[in-house]
Amino acid sequence: MRLAGLLAAALFGAAAAFSAAAQDVARGADLAAHRCANCHGADGRSQTEGIPSLAGQPALFITTQMILFREGLRHVPAMLAFAQGLPDREIEDLAAYFASLPPGPPDDRRARDPALFAAGQALIGPRNCAVCHTPTLAGREQVPRIVGQREDFLARTMAEYRDGERVGADSQMNGAVVGLSDAQIAALAHYLSQRD
Amino acid sequence: MSRRRILLGLAAALVSAPVLAQQAPAPVPGWAVGRPEGSTLAPHAARLTVTPPDQVPVGAIRLPPGFHAEVFAHGIPGVRAIAEGPNGTLFAGTRAIGRVYAITRNPDGTTRTRTLLQGLAQPSGLVMIGNSLYVFAVNRVLRYDNIEANLDNPPAPVDLTAAYGLPTEQEHGGNHHWKFATLGPDGRIYMNVGVNCNVCDTDRDKFALLVSFNPDGSGRRIEARGVRNSVGMAHHPVTRELWATNHGRDWAGNDTPEDSLLRVRRSGEDFGFPYCLGSWADPQYNQGRNCSEFSQPAALLGPHTAVLGMRFYTGTMFPEQYRNQIFIARRGSWNRERLSGYDVVVAHLDAQGNVTRVEDFLTGLRDDANQRFADRPAEVHVLRDGSMLVSGEQMGAIYRITYRQ
Numbered sequence: 229m230r231l232a233g234l235l236a237a238a239l240f241g242a243a244a245a246f247s248a249a250a251q252d253v254a255r256g257a258d259l260a261a262h263r264c265a266n267c268h269g270a271d272g273r274s275q276t277e278g279i280p281s282l283a284g285q286p287a288l289f290i291t292t293q294m295i296l297f298r299e300g301l302r303h304v305p306a307m308l309a310f311a312q313g314l315p316d317r318e319i320e321d322l323a324a325y326f327a328s329l330p331p332g333p334p335d336d337r338r339a340r341d342p343a344l345f346a347a348g349q350a351l352i353g354p355r356n357c358a359v360c361h362t363p364t365l366a367g368r369e370q371v372p373r374i375v376g377q378r379e380d381f382l383a384r385t386m387a388e389y390r391d392g393e394r395v396g397a398d399s400q401m402n403g404a405v406v407g408l409s410d411a412q413i414a415a416l417a418h419y420l421s422q423r424d
Numbered sequence: 425m426s427r428r429r430i431l432l433g434l435a436a437a438l439v440s441a442p443v444l445a446q447q448a449p450a451p452v453p454g455w456a457v458g459r460p461e462g463s464t465l466a467p468h469a470a471r472l473t474v475t476p477p478d479q480v481p482v483g484a485i486r487l488p489p490g491f492h493a494e495v496f497a498h499g500i501p502g503v504r505a506i507a508e509g510p511n512g513t514l515f516a517g518t519r520a521i522g523r524v525y526a527i528t529r530n531p532d533g534t535t536r537t538r539t540l541l542q543g544l545a546q547p548s549g550l551v552m553i554g555n556s557l558y559v560f561a562v563n564r565v566l567r568y569d570n571i572e573a574n575l576d577n578p579p580a581p582v583d584l585t586a587a588y589g590l591p592t593e594q595e596h597g598g599n600h601h602w603k604f605a606t607l608g609p610d611g612r613i614y615m616n617v618g619v620n621c622n623v624c625d626t627d628r629d630k631f632a633l634l635v636s637f638n639p640d641g642s643g644r645r646i647e648a649r650g651v652r653n654s655v656g657m658a659h660h661p662v663t664r665e666l667w668a669t670n671h672g673r674d675w676a677g678n679d680t681p682e683d684s685l686l687r688v689r690r691s692g693e694d695f696g697f698p699y700c701l702g703s704w705a706d707p708q709y710n711q712g713r714n715c716s717e718f719s720q721p722a723a724l725l726g727p728h729t730a731v732l733g734m735r736f737y738t739g740t741m742f743p744e745q746y747r748n749q750i751f752i753a754r755r756g757s758w759n760r761e762r763l764s765g766y767d768v769v770v771a772h773l774d775a776q777g778n779v780t781r782v783e784d785f786l787t788g789l790r791d792d793a794n795q796r797f798a799d800r801p802a803e804v805h806v807l808r809d810g811s812m813l814v815s816g817e818q819m820g821a822i823y824r825i826t827y828r829q
Contacts, residue, residue: 288469292520295472300543301522316473316501359456369469397520399598400453
């Protein structure tokens, strides 16, 4: 009975800790250097227009998106070659690695436009961003960090959700951005990109 | 696939955009409608990657004396519904990962798993009729003929989507759009059409229903109304009555309302959503309705326990007391401060079909002291040898329960 209890405890421990224990940051770093750094940046902070930063993203977010690419559920042509056939273990290693990196803005982040920043900030509450992305907007579990992300990427992504060109793991984001004007998207993207 | 989703999204945008004023508030995501300020409760994220075999928590499972649990199959992320072909192939549906698996048994008793289909939107409803596998992926209905002979190269499906005419994910507003489906003794396919919200006034002829169809999608019939969301159904092996599990609404307290077990005595019965659940009147949506005017649940199954798959035990391996009793998987709560469910219970019936008691059967996956869970039971399935399969959605494993005196 005591043995059974210990065994159970060990199994619970494993289950609860799977997002850390089963993955290997070092292996992920090695993979990322060869497969991801060219576009997403050597430190996971993208310096390339239209390409998202991955540093500090929740591990489960990275994992989920890679699985969606691999399974043909999210369509980004540039990602297909990198996701196709990638084993779960390597996806989890990559996710652990990117989650371990300190998040931060791109080197070319433009200067803050106070009016645009304020306009974006004013939309965060009405658009219920914090409900899923958490009050710090740093994300959790399968929901991404959106602060400090590249402004161009944020704007394009919100427009794609609004225009029905992208769905996520579900349609929550399509609902969240419905009816936003281009100017409102620009303001939100600027605000989020300026936040750390 | 992508084109379809794009069109769906576009349709939603076109429908919704013009009526929104410039500063109109955006909809809160469906799961969070009614969430009190400051609450951090949210649905548990799904695991979409393979759990290494040594982390599959079969050792944590506790069963009554004489019962044993083993790992039947593993490495099948998101495994949920189970349907069995005439040659014994087990087909397993999923939600987020979009796959349908085919599991066959090797001569030595081990199993082999293939990813049969992928890239589908939440293919969680599976029905086997003869040699044909019916896949219900939200509103999409696909029939794969002669499937067991073509596990390595599934044929192009017959598309029955238009004939069934089920509501799309957009019509559901992203709420309760995935399906559970089962074959009735009358040869019809029974399924849920969940409600298009957490709780709301809805079109009660379109949502919050149990419905049945002829397999070709014709002859839609409402079997039960006012059923918020059922993700498990089965027909009584003797009386042929339809029974179903049903999820209660969120954000109405830790202990209310309860999930429930429904017995449908005649087609079209009304179980009261959104006004009532049993004797419980909804605090916001009761609208002065007397709860006694609605059909009452056969049993209450605990608050927020997330009752999913249910099957009558029709085998002979388990002791006689389990014959024709209902095994119910409770996937486990998120909308509750302390975890509930994460187990399999048995509803015992008397000769009149009244539930006399609900008792624990498979436990040990919920760690109350640390408020953690090791897996989430999503479906039960009785094999021909009388053993029982239980799918563990979170860890991507199927457990097999046997009995030895």
